[in-house]
Amino acid sequence: MAGIVRYGSYVPYFRLQRTTMGAGRGERAVASYDEDSASLAVEAAREAFPAGEQHAIDTLIFATTSPPYAEKLNAATIQAALDLPESIRSVELGASTRMGVAALSLGCDVTAAGGRALVCAGDVVIGAPGGAREAGSGDAGVAFLLGPDAEAIAQVVGRASATVELLDTWRRPEDPFAKQWEERFGAEVLAPVLDATARRALRSAGIEPGQLDSVILDAANPRATAALPRAFNLQPTQLADPLADRVGRAGCAHAGLQLARALDRATPGQRILVASVADGVDVMVLQVTERIAEHRPKHRVDDWIASKRNDLPYNTYLKWRGILPFEPPRRPDPDRPAAPPMRRSERWKMAFVGSRCTVCGTGHLPPQRVCVHCMAVDKMQPEPYSAQHGQVATYTLDYLAYSLQPPVVLAVVDFAIGGRFTCELTDVEPKDVAIGNEVEMSFRRLYTGMGVHNYFWKARPRR
Amino acid sequence: MSSNGIRDRVAIVGMGCTAFAEHWDKGVPDLLVEAAEEAYASAGVDREQVDAYWLGTLGSGISGLVLSEALKTPYKPVTRLENMCATGSEALRNAAYAVASGAYDLVMAIGVEKLKDSGYSGLVGQPIPGDGTEPTMSAPAMFSLLAPAYAKKYGVDEGQLKDVLARIAWKNHVNGAKNPKAQFRAEVPIDKIKASPKVAGMLGIFDCSGVSDGAAAAILCRAEDAHRYTDRPIFIKALAFAAGPAEGYLSSSYDFTSFTEVVRSCEDAYRQAGVRNPREEISMAEVHDCFTPTELVLMEDMGFSPRGQAWKDVLDGRFDLDGPQPVNPDGGLKSFGHPIGASGLRMMYEMWLQLRGEAGPRQIKNPTLGLTHNLGGAPGRCVSFVSIVGC
Numbered sequence: 001m002a003g004i005v006r007y008g009s010y011v012p013y014f015r016l017q018r019t020t021m022g023a024g025r026g027e028r029a030v031a032s033y034d035e036d037s038a039s040l041a042v043e044a045a046r047e048a049f050p051a052g053e054q055h056a057i058d059t060l061i062f063a064t065t066s067p068p069y070a071e072k073l074n075a076a077t078i079q080a081a082l083d084l085p086e087s088i089r090s091v092e093l094g095a096s097t098r099m100g101v102a103a104l105s106l107g108c109d110v111t112a113a114g115g116r117a118l119v120c121a122g123d124v125v126i127g128a129p130g131g132a133r134e135a136g137s138g139d140a141g142v143a144f145l146l147g148p149d150a151e152a153i154a155q156v157v158g159r160a161s162a163t164v165e166l167l168d169t170w171r172r173p174e175d176p177f178a179k180q181w182e183e184r185f186g187a188e189v190l191a192p193v194l195d196a197t198a199r200r201a202l203r204s205a206g207i208e209p210g211q212l213d214s215v216i217l218d219a220a221n222p223r224a225t226a227a228l229p230r231a232f233n234l235q236p237t238q239l240a241d242p243l244a245d246r247v248g249r250a251g252c253a254h255a256g257l258q259l260a261r262a263l264d265r266a267t268p269g270q271r272i273l274v275a276s277v278a279d280g281v282d283v284m285v286l287q288v289t290e291r292i293a294e295h296r297p298k299h300r301v302d303d304w305i306a307s308k309r310n311d312l313p314y315n316t317y318l319k320w321r322g323i324l325p326f327e328p329p330r331r332p333d334p335d336r337p338a339a340p341p342m343r344r345s346e347r348w349k350m351a352f353v354g355s356r357c358t359v360c361g362t363g364h365l366p367p368q369r370v371c372v373h374c375m376a377v378d379k380m381q382p383e384p385y386s387a388q389h390g391q392v393a394t395y396t397l398d399y400l401a402y403s404l405q406p407p408v409v410l411a412v413v414d415f416a417i418g419g420r421f422t423c424e425l426t427d428v429e430p431k432d433v434a435i436g437n438e439v440e441m442s443f444r445r446l447y448t449g450m451g452v453h454n455y456f457w458k459a460r461p462r463r
Numbered sequence: 464m465s466s467n468g469i470r471d472r473v474a475i476v477g478m479g480c481t482a483f484a485e486h487w488d489k490g491v492p493d494l495l496v497e498a499a500e501e502a503y504a505s506a507g508v509d510r511e512q513v514d515a516y517w518l519g520t521l522g523s524g525i526s527g528l529v530l531s532e533a534l535k536t537p538y539k540p541v542t543r544l545e546n547m548c549a550t551g552s553e554a555l556r557n558a559a560y561a562v563a564s565g566a567y568d569l570v571m572a573i574g575v576e577k578l579k580d581s582g583y584s585g586l587v588g589q590p591i592p593g594d595g596t597e598p599t600m601s602a603p604a605m606f607s608l609l610a611p612a613y614a615k616k617y618g619v620d621e622g623q624l625k626d627v628l629a630r631i632a633w634k635n636h637v638n639g640a641k642n643p644k645a646q647f648r649a650e651v652p653i654d655k656i657k658a659s660p661k662v663a664g665m666l667g668i669f670d671c672s673g674v675s676d677g678a679a680a681a682i683l684c685r686a687e688d689a690h691r692y693t694d695r696p697i698f699i700k701a702l703a704f705a706a707g708p709a710e711g712y713l714s715s716s717y718d719f720t721s722f723t724e725v726v727r728s729c730e731d732a733y734r735q736a737g738v739r740n741p742r743e744e745i746s747m748a749e750v751h752d753c754f755t756p757t758e759l760v761l762m763e764d765m766g767f768s769p770r771g772q773a774w775k776d777v778l779d780g781r782f783d784l785d786g787p788q789p790v791n792p793d794g795g796l797k798s799f800g801h802p803i804g805a806s807g808l809r810m811m812y813e814m815w816l817q818l819r820g821e822a823g824p825r826q827i828k829n830p831t832l833g834l835t836h837n838l839g840g841a842p843g844r845c846v847s848f849v850s851i852v853g854c
Binding site for chain 2: 330331332334335336337338340341342344345348349362364365366368372373393394395396397398399400401402407408410412414418419420422423424435446449454455456
């Protein structure tokens with residue numbers, strides 16, 4: 001079969017404490033105003049393949065229930081941001097939070113046929129103010145690179161799926177918030193399907209429930225998974241932490257996020273069951289291999305969770321999600337970026353690829369045709385900067401520029417490999433910025449002008 | 464290949480300048496008519512006698528028709544041009560060269576900007592279709608980068624630097640209070656300047672130039688013809704311009720304590736005018752004080768102060784109206800606001816008044832050489848204009 005070769009996760013920097021919503025304990029992860037499901041997936045995927053090995057990937061699968069565009073492939077945004085080759089197949093799944101695990105399963109089939117699939121999921125989950133979905137959800141991204149068994153850190157040893165037509169959780173394209181039928185009804189329909197599907201998956205793997213080291217149970221209707229632990233006679237230690245008090249349920253990314261966290265902690269030989277329930281069930285059973293120790297990402301899920309700011313005011317959150325109207329700045333609305341220039345500078349804009357002069361070695365951001373140092377013409381080679389870190393040469397706080405999180409922090413960044421760029425700092429406390437701060441790059445949605453999302457890169461303090 | 468200059472070959476023989484203000488009751492044609500009529504009257508000529516026109520505006524109209532239709536100039540050539548904040552000066556520079564070439568006998572350079580019709584309080588750019596990757600920084604944010612860099616490089620603590628910057632704003636408002644054409648005609652106490660609401664970095668509202676509408680115009684001819692129009696012409700000694708290759712924007716070597724474009728354009732201007740020691744030889748200057756740290760850094764880039772010393776010269780009052788080298792005697796952008804196309808010619812208007820002894824309560828004693836300067840863009844990537852004029 002096939003397996004997970006690499007993986008990466010991403011939890012955004014901001015958290016909203018549930019007490020600020022009057023909704024109990026803990027906090028939910030909140031995508032910043034400049035993030036969306038595609039950018040969350042990009043951040044996760046950046047650590048899910050070895051640097052410079054984009055060419056080995058031949059399929060990209062993206063799952064989300066919060067697509068930035070309803071029409072225009074968001075997977076293509078991810079492809080470009082990751083600097084993946086144009087010659088790849090891409091698939092986008094949506095319409096159900098189960099599609100995260102469905103994408104992983106589909107990726108296994110692609111990979112079994114001899115390819116290498118990058119499967120990613122991202123979701124920015126918005127619930128109606130005051131509701132359980134708002135409080136209980138979270139935003140995150142996750143990515144898995146699937147490849148041959150021989151290279152796997154976790155092999156897929158069993159799978160099973162089921163599809164159920166059921167009015168449980170639903171949202172029309174024009175609706176801002178999902179609705180939920182009385183939970184008890186959906187749970188009563190779905191719980192037996194989960195039970196049966198999980199048994200089928202375990203049977204196909206030849207594994208008994210008692211042999212599982214981690215069981216990940218994820219469902220749009222939280223009651224749907226409640227009966228399974230008892231039915232399978234699972235011990236509390238076998239159940240994965242659903243991260244309810246630190247992240248919240250992150251839509252399509254949530255089962256994957258828990259799987260990533262299980263892999264963060266797994267030892268060779270361990271067995272993991274991941275089940276996602278929504279409009280049916282997808283179950284996968286994985287067995288961790290010896291390779292796990294060498295191929296973990298730089299950031300573990302718990303690293304992302306620990307790196308946070310959790311004093312976000314509720315009304316700021318509502319503004320970020322477009323729920324609360326607010327006084328706009330006395331500045332013109334941002335113009336939309338134009339298609340031909342975006343296409344011309346695609347590797348710069350989307351993948352943050354600058355140029356380096358092959359005559360004198362000077363790095364340039366953005367890429368130039370004429371070297372600013374030696375004036376050599378057309379002697380440049382592409383220089384990827386997205387994974388490079390830099391230092392703040394100087395900075396300022398701009399109280400005038402338009403932002404959903406004023407003041408805008410602007411920094412002149414000098415990269416360690418040479419090259420200077422002036423850009424916004426994001427996920428940053430203005431008072432903590434200082435000359436000499438180490439920063440890294442992050443893929444963001446700068447703004448949306450006239451219905452066009454403007455993606456580009458910002459710097460952030462190293463997380 | 465060299466910048467030869469046109470020293471003493473072209474004269475300014477008439478000028479006009481509107482009041483700079485929030486002219487809610489005046490449009491672009493009104494401002495153009497007022498500035499042009501004052502200039503015609505000043506030179507004692509009419510629109511028929513002027514052979515060609517250069518109109519500078521950043522965004523208040525497209526093509527020469529903006530001028531020809533407002534003034535009803537009779538089928539004369541009108542060049543409409545733009546060069547960021549140096550737009551007005553660029554009109555003067557090109558008009559001067561046309562006269563020097565012999566192509567025309569009498570020309571007008573005129574600049575106008577109507578900023579207050581946009582509905583926004585600051586400057587509003589014209590969107591050019593792009594890829595959306597240009598950093599969106601407000602102008603004060605761009606120039607605010609100078610202040611901490613200067614403080615760090617020269618060991619000035621930030622509190623002290625705040626005093627220096629406030630002193631610059633204070634000085635320009637003191638001068639502007641004496642100028643009936645300024646937008647702001649009141650002195651502002653130092654404490655009020657220092658306590659003004661933050662805009663960007665160390666900069667408060669009072670560290671920023673205002674936003675106003677205005678127009679200004681100059682009539683130029685060859686030097687040998689100047690006395691046909693006026694007894695007291697002023698003569699162009701140097702015109703220099705530098706557009707940078709974005710070296711500071713791209714290179715880590717740039718430290719935000721200087722404008723290379725200004726240094727280069729000043730070197731060229733001083734060479735053209737034969738100025739060897741600008742600190743001693745330049746009697747007065749109108750410089751581009753868009754934000755207070757800009758004026759501070761300019762004093763060093765122009766050679767008025769040694770490197771790292773301008774902050775002391777500011778505090779010592781060197782650039783005050785009654786100091787040894789007055790800077791922005793008319794009140795500067797600080798008191799006038801900055802209607803882009805008009806500013807460069809407004810600066811020249813002050814030189815015109817001062818060199819002719821017509822500056823009233825602002826009159827500087829026996830000025831010989833005056834300098835005007837504009838800067839457009841941001842530290843690290845800008846254009847710079849410098850002129851030197853004298854009697």
